[in-house]
Amino acid sequence: MAKMRIYFTTDIHGSEVCFKKFINAASFYKADIIILGGDITGKAIIPITEKADGTVQCRFLGENITVNKGKTLEELIQKIRNVGFYPYITSSAEVKELFSNEKKMSELFMNLSVKELSRWLEFTEKRLKGTKTKCFISPGNDDSQIIDRVLNSSECIINPNEKLVTIDGDIEMLSLGYSNITPWKCPRDITEEELYRKIDQLASAIKKPDKTIFNIHVPPYDSGIDLAPELDANMRPKLEPGGRVKMAPAGSKSVKDAIIKHQPLLGLHGHIHESKGFTKIGRTLCLNPGSEYQEGILRGALIQLSDGKIKDFLFVAG
Amino acid sequence: MEKKEVFVRKASGLVRNISAWDAMVLNIMVMAPTAIFVYGVWASALYPGADLPMTALLAIPISIIVGLFYAVYSAAMPRSGGDYIWISRTLHPAIGFMCNFFLFMVMLSVAGSYVPWFTQWALAPILEALGYTELASFVASTEFTFIFAVIYYLICAAIISRGAKASTIALWIFFILVIVGFVVYAATLLSLGPEQFAANFSAQTGMNYQAVIETAKEAGYPGKFLLDATLLGLAFTYINFLGFNSTIYVAGEMKDVQKSQFIAIIGAVIIFGLISWLGYYATYAGMGGTFVGAISYLAETGHPAYTLPFAEPFFPFLFRYATNTATYCFYLFTWSMMILAAILTYIMLTVRFVFAWSFDRVIPTALSKVDRRYNSPYMALIFVTIIAIILQAAWLWTPLLSYFAYIVFGWMIMQIIASISAIVFPYRRKDIYEKAPAIVRKKIGPISVLTILSILSIIIAAWLGYASLSPTMVGTVDPIILVFTFGLYALGLVIYFISSMYHKKTGIPLELSFKEIPPE
Numbered sequence: 051m052a053k054m055r056i057y058f059t060t061d062i063h064g065s066e067v068c069f070k071k072f073i074n075a076a077s078f079y080k081a082d083i084i085i086l087g088g089d090i091t092g093k094a095i096i097p098i099t100e101k102a103d104g105t106v107q108c109r110f111l112g113e114n115i116t117v118n119k120g121k122t123l124e125e126l127i128q129k130i131r132n133v134g135f136y137p138y139i140t141s142s143a144e145v146k147e148l149f150s151n152e153k154k155m156s157e158l159f160m161n162l163s164v165k166e167l168s169r170w171l172e173f174t175e176k177r178l179k180g181t182k183t184k185c186f187i188s189p190g191n192d193d194s195q196i197i198d199r200v201l202n203s204s205e206c207i208i209n210p211n212e213k214l215v216t217i218d219g220d221i222e223m224l225s226l227g228y229s230n231i232t233p234w235k236c237p238r239d240i241t242e243e244e245l246y247r248k249i250d251q252l253a254s255a256i257k258k259p260d261k262t263i264f265n266i267h268v269p270p271y272d273s274g275i276d277l278a279p280e281l282d283a284n285m286r287p288k289l290e291p292g293g294r295v296k297m298a299p300a301g302s303k304s305v306k307d308a309i310i311k312h313q314p315l316l317g318l319h320g321h322i323h324e325s326k327g328f329t330k331i332g333r334t335l336c337l338n339p340g341s342e343y344q345e346g347i348l349r350g351a352l353i354q355l356s357d358g359k360i361k362d363f364l365f366v367a368g
Numbered sequence: 369m370e371k372k373e374v375f376v377r378k379a380s381g382l383v384r385n386i387s388a389w390d391a392m393v394l395n396i397m398v399m400a401p402t403a404i405f406v407y408g409v410w411a412s413a414l415y416p417g418a419d420l421p422m423t424a425l426l427a428i429p430i431s432i433i434v435g436l437f438y439a440v441y442s443a444a445m446p447r448s449g450g451d452y453i454w455i456s457r458t459l460h461p462a463i464g465f466m467c468n469f470f471l472f473m474v475m476l477s478v479a480g481s482y483v484p485w486f487t488q489w490a491l492a493p494i495l496e497a498l499g500y501t502e503l504a505s506f507v508a509s510t511e512f513t514f515i516f517a518v519i520y521y522l523i524c525a526a527i528i529s530r531g532a533k534a535s536t537i538a539l540w541i542f543f544i545l546v547i548v549g550f551v552v553y554a555a556t557l558l559s560l561g562p563e564q565f566a567a568n569f570s571a572q573t574g575m576n577y578q579a580v581i582e583t584a585k586e587a588g589y590p591g592k593f594l595l596d597a598t599l600l601g602l603a604f605t606y607i608n609f610l611g612f613n614s615t616i617y618v619a620g621e622m623k624d625v626q627k628s629q630f631i632a633i634i635g636a637v638i639i640f641g642l643i644s645w646l647g648y649y650a651t652y653a654g655m656g657g658t659f660v661g662a663i664s665y666l667a668e669t670g671h672p673a674y675t676l677p678f679a680e681p682f683f684p685f686l687f688r689y690a691t692n693t694a695t696y697c698f699y700l701f702t703w704s705m706m707i708l709a710a711i712l713t714y715i716m717l718t719v720r721f722v723f724a725w726s727f728d729r730v731i732p733t734a735l736s737k738v739d740r741r742y743n744s745p746y747m748a749l750i751f752v753t754i755i756a757i758i759l760q761a762a763w764l765w766t767p768l769l770s771y772f773a774y775i776v777f778g779w780m781i782m783q784i785i786a787s788i789s790a791i792v793f794p795y796r797r798k799d800i801y802e803k804a805p806a807i808v809r810k811k812i813g814p815i816s817v818l819t820i821l822s823i824l825s826i827i828i829a830a831w832l833g834y835a836s837l838s839p840t841m842v843g844t845v846d847p848i849i850l851v852f853t854f855g856l857y858a859l860g861l862v863i864y865f866i867s868s869m870y871h872k873k874t875g876i877p878l879e880l881s882f883k884e885i886p887p888e
Contacts, residue, residue, distance in 0.1 A: 053875075055875070055876075067799065067887045070887040070888065071884075071885040071886075071887050074885050074886060074887065075885050078883075078885045078886070079880060079885075111803075111805065111806065112805070112806060113806050129802065129803070132803060133803055272740060274738045274740060274743065277743065297743070324620070326727075327727070327736075327738075328733070328736075329738075342447070344803070345445070345800055345803055345804075346799045346800060346802075346803045347799075347800065348885060352876050352880065354874070354875030354876050356875070361874055361875045362729075362871060362874040362875040362876050363729075363876070364728075364729050364871070364876045364878070364880060364881060365727065365728065365729075365881070366880050366881055366882075366883070367457070367881065367882055368883060368884055368885035
């Protein structure tokens, strides 16, 4: 294909409205290829409990909310899903039990992640089936391995994680959802050595580096698109004089080394929400569109390719 | 969120950077505290009978209303870029850019007008008071003012290039010096009393304190405080409050932004208002309110009885008759720090604007290059410094500055556009509105608080825009300057559309930047 438009977004963290926007981005931006770069699943569950008078209640966005069952409850559930949380209708007794049983809580998270993702893929199928859009969705370091089988089971999306795939013509894409170790010890945090080994292994099969895209969740180290607050042992941000938070590069040295070594056409990254930006490492343009998922805004980047070269790019907030 | 009401798993989190207190200092410094000591003389002269301390007290609630509007709107979209982002998202990116470009020009024009304040109203009087008369006239010259401007803009660039931490430290140092000087000024005047000041003034100036009041009365000065004059004079005091909402442009970097924005904006208004009130009050208590009004009136009407060695009797100048030379010089020095701090904040904010435009591809991406060591946008900084120096030369050697006479009017247009965007926000960006914090969605009856605040903000902006164009304030309204003011907006639109056409040609229309993707 001489001309190709790619839409890339990342870090939607369970926000259903952002996911739907991602799928609709294909027609909205007239994109040939849409890529979701990881961190798909939600971070919190909102328990909704029934009261004696038949209404249901929960605490959401700092407010105590009581609604009647039926349409208003459905609307509340949708609102919860849209900010990236999982609604869970339960009893007060179960809430108590879940708080005291970490294993059960963890299982619940897994089950809800799978259930909600499956719903999203049904939506995807309805929208993309029969279209020419290629949709790539890979997990990120925040996502449990359990979602891989859900992603792999879908016929209308491609999970490119840990693969080198041809996305169009001679344009290839190397994808990795892993990150170097974070303070949160997320499910796909691995050491720099492991990360480098994985990238190198995949990169060894690249046919034309200058026509290859690195879709790697974690951005390259000290690239300006990887600035995050430095944390102390208690996971609190370190402060400088005057109360300012100390920022430090939190990207991956392995990713940077790999980009310097292979000089791909484009680097698509996410992981650090507050570090939206672009940078050039040698001839490689690296992008991090950042994330604003909690406000329901889907941050992304449009990349226009022409004859295998980047003609233009634009950060968008849809 | 309550821990026992929501299940939260371990996951990476987003943390923001600027504290509420740093943000408040930024707002205060943009407002230029104690610049009121210059504006007050103009208010007294143009609106004889204006009660200046009262204008400061009245400006506080008015600023709080407008401040609440900006704080609530910022809570809905806590993104760096402030009204540029809000207007772009709710109305059109071209309108957002147009407003932001206008503010960019306003800030650099104000910076250009402030440099002579430093050389001619602070440095020269200090040297003159110390007996270096020739040196004083040299530093007050246009040539020296330009050389100083270039040097200071380069110092600002050096500070900003060392990252946000260096700029914050510089602002705190300026803030402390301004406050120390202000305390000296207020304490001296409050302990002095008008009788002693009158004796000093009469002995040192060759003018008679009581005769100043009598002559002014004979010339038409009312000799007492009038409510209508006070309400009109309020416009001048409020002009000095402008800038209290500057932290909306750094919202994306503020810690606990929804709470911090309220502290930063409302706190800045209250502190600035109290400083202004105390400054005016101490001036009246130490020099006599009637005398201050009378001498301002004589100076501004060009009365021959006004024979002081300075063109306008700004309070820092009159302070020399209230104290000894050393204290006077120390005070003028600290007062001048306000000028330098304000210029630094203007450069800081305009650099951010250029950086954001470059990010959004409206202007070339080369201007968003960042220095890795200090994370400072050095290309935007070089660009702004060059523009500031060019404009400074234009201010000093051409009549360009006079074309910026209606910037308050233009600023109010911007406030009205931002307010309109807030009114339509719940309908045009329902997706964001519904997920906004409770404070944004709060309603009084059927109308949202944000809408009420927006309407009040429009009323205040319309009043101030009108007042800033009133013949008393600007003389006869000059249609050429009015066209120039609108022309600045038009220039923003032209830049946007040229860029838009270029990107359409290369592949991706700029208009897509802020368009919402329909979720269903």
